[in-house]
Structures are given as C-alpha cells and as structure tokens.
Amino acid sequence: MNExxxxxxxxxxxxxxxxxxxxxxxxLLGGIRFTMGFxxxxxxxxxxxxxxxxxYGISMAGAVAAMGIALSGAITGELAGSYTIELxxxxxxxxxxxxxIKAGRYIHDKFALPAFNKHELILNRxxxxxLVDAASVIATAIVVRASLIWVEGLDINTFIAxxxxxxxxxxxxxxxxxxxxxxxxxxNGTTFQATLEAGQIALAIRYxxxxxxxxxxxxxxxxxxxxxxxxxxxxVSQWAIMSLILMVCLTVLTTIAKFIVLLGINRREEVEDxxxxxxxxIELAISFSIALLLMAxxx
Numbered sequence: 001m002n003e004x005x006x007x008x009x010x011x012x013x014x015x016x017x018x019x020x021x022x023x024x025x026x027x028l029l030g031g032i033r034f035t036m037g038f039x040x041x042x043x044x045x046x047x048x049x050x051x052x053x054x055x056y057g058i059s060m061a062g063a064v065a066a067m068g069i070a071l072s073g074a075i076t077g078e079l080a081g082s083y084t085i086e087l088x089x090x091x092x093x094x095x096x097x098x099x100x101i102k103a104g105r106y107i108h109d110k111f112a113l114p115a116f117n118k119h120e121l122i123l124n125r126x127x128x129x130x131l132v133d134a135a136s137v138i139a140t141a142i143v144v145r146a147s148l149i150w151v152e153g154l155d156i157n158t159f160i161a162x163x164x165x166x167x168x169x170x171x172x173x174x175x176x177x178x179x180x181x182x183x184x185x186x187x188n189g190t191t192f193q194a195t196l197e198a199g200q201i202a203l204a205i206r207y208x209x210x211x212x213x214x215x216x217x218x219x220x221x222x223x224x225x226x227x228x229x230x231x232x233x234x235x236v237s238q239w240a241i242m243s244l245i246l247m248v249c250l251t252v253l254t255t256i257a258k259f260i261v262l263l264g265i266n267r268r269e270e271v272e273d274x275x276x277x278x279x280x281x282i283e284l285a286i287s288f289s290i291a292l293l294l295m296a297x298x299x
Contacts, residue, residue, distance in 0.1 A: 016083060017083070021074075021090050024087065024094055025068075029064060029067050032064050032067050036059075036060055044060070054130070055123075055124075055125045056123065056125075059130045059133045065137075067141070069142055069144075070094070070097030070100075070148065071093075073093070073147070074093035093148055097141070097145075100144050104137065104144075104166065105133070105137050107170045108133075108136040108170075108173065112173060113193055113196070115197070116193060116197045121197065126197070126199055127204075128200055128201045128203065131204040131205060131208055132204050132207060132208060135208030135211045139212050139215035142218075143165060143166065143168075143218050144162070146165070147222070150225070151227055152227055164233075164236040165236060168236065168239055169215060169243075172218055172244070172247060173215070175247075176247070177211075180207060184203075187268055192207075201280075202271045202277045202280035203272060205281055206284065208284060209283055209285075210287060212287070213250060213290065214247060214291075217243065217295075218247075220291075220297075221239055221242035221245075222239055223295075223298040223299055224238070224242050225242065249294065250290060253290045257290055258283055261282065262283075265279065267283065271283070
C-alpha cells in the first residue's frame with residue numbers, strides 16, 4: 001500500500017513537471033508569430049489570411065517547426081530539483097534556442113545567401129526563397145537540439161557550449177552552401193542565388209535537402225563527444241572535426257545513393273533545366289534518409 005501511495009505521489013510530480021514544460025513550450029511556439037511580425041514589421045494576419053502569401057506561410061511554418069525541434073532538446077524527461085528550477089531551466093533553454101534560431105537565420109541571409117533580400121522576396125510571394133528560409137531555420141534547430149541534449153546543468157559553461165556548437169553548425173551550413181553554389185555555377189553558367197531569386201522551386205527543394213542533412217550529420221558528430229564542463233573547447237573542437245568528417249561521408253554516400261535510386265535519369269537536367277519538383281523531392285528524401293542512417297549508426 002505504501003509503495004502504491006509513493007508511486008501515485010511521484011506520478012503527480014511528473015505530471016506537474018510535464019505541464020510546466022508543455023506550458024513554456026506552447027508559450028514560446030505562440031511567440032514565433034509575434035516575433036516574426038515584430039522583427040519584420042509585418043502584419044502577420046494580413047500576410048497569412050488577407051494576402052494568402054504562401055511563401056510567408058512556409059517561412060513561418062519553418063520557424064514554428066524549428067522552435068519545436070529545439071524545445072524537444074530542452075525536454076529531457078529528467079526532473080529538476082523543484083518546480084521553479086524546472087520552469088526557469090525550460091524557459092532559459094527555450095529562449096536560448098529561439099535566439100540561436102533567429103541568429104542562424106541572420107547568418108544564413110548575410111553569409112550563405114547574401115545576393116538578395118530574402119525578407120522582401122518572401123513578402124513578394126517567392127515560394128522558393130520561403131522554402132529555403134524554412135529549411136535553414138530547421139537545420140539550425142536540429143543542431144541546437146543536439147547541443148541542448150549534449151550539455152548538462154544550467155550555468156555559464158552550458159551556454160558557452162551551446163553557442164559554440166551553434167557556431168560549428170553555421171560554419172558547416174555556409175560551407176555546404178558555397179560548395180553547392182560552386183557546383184551549380186560550374187554546370188549552368190549562372191549563379192545559384194540568381195536562379196533561386198527567379199523562383200526555381202525544384203532547386204530550392206534540392207538545396208533544402210542539403211541543409212537539413214548537413215545539420216543531421218553535425219548532430220551525429222555529437223554522439224562521439226563527451227560533455228566535460230572543464231574542457232569545453234576540447235569537446236567543441238572534436239565536434240567540429242567529426243562534423244567535417246561526417247559531412248564528407250554524407251556527401252559521398254548521398255551521391256552513390258542518388259545514382260542508384262535515380263539510375264538512368266539525368267538529375268542535373270531534370271532539376272536545373274526542367275525544374276522537375278518530383279526528382280528534386282526524391283533527392284531531398286535520399287539526403288534525409290542517408291543522414292538519418294548515419295545518425296542511427298553513430299548512436
């Protein structure tokens with residue numbers, strides 16, 4: 001009887017902790033629309049339902065999904081010492097995730113794709129840019145989630161480690177963009193960013209697959225690294241090296257898989273010349289699948 005009472009008491013505590021976590025998570029998710037509207041000086045209601053701006057809706061959907069992904073790293077299932085600590089910890093992790101996602105979006109705009117005004121194009125209903133914007137924030141969130149799971153505790157070292165892991169991810173995403181852009185320009189005689197600005201949806205889908213799968217390979221690298229608050233820089237350096245190695249492995253394996261799955265199909269011609277969204281989506285699925293397999297193998 002005493003064991004039953006203890007179990008019921010613990011279940012009550014767990015339920016309260018879960019309610020705290022979900023309340024903070026839903027509040028932060030709800031804040032995404034307000035934040036996007038405030039930062040972009042946009043009437044979100046008018047864009048979404050008045051103008052039926054699909055590109056803006058896709059961009060916001062990416063932001064909401066990204067916030068959910070990042071928050072899933074904050075909810076570990078472990079109970080804090082008190083309800084107050086749980087509330088503060090969840091809010092701190094969630095706020096850190098939100099800031100890093102927004103910062104990642106800024107880095108992507110200014111360093112990965114600096115040739116056009118992303119915000120302006122999305123407001124002008126450019127769906128391809130909306131897709132890329134959504135993919136970039138989701139990619140950042142995937143790594144933020146990994147860093148939240150990797151770290152332990154709630155102190156200055158925790159946030160230094162999270163920010164450091166975020167920096168590694170941004171370097172990798174900018175690097176993969178430069179490689180993607182070089183290959184596209186070499187094959188087509190025009191720039192990737194100009195083609196994206198022109199509204200090439202198939203190309204945006206293919207590139208989105210590269211972004212998300214790269215972020216997943218960075219996440220897989222974290223499985224090799226043990227978090228040590230006393231040696232944060234060593235851990236982050238190891239993470240960066242493993243991320244680079246796994247990104248190369250991802251590129252090689254994805255190239256082989258695409259060749260086999262789409263045997264006999266000229267992928268460059270279909271996606272880049274004929275704007276074949278179906279082929280581009282298959283390529284995205286292949287990139288995602290290989291990255292998922294790498295994550296499973298490294299676990």
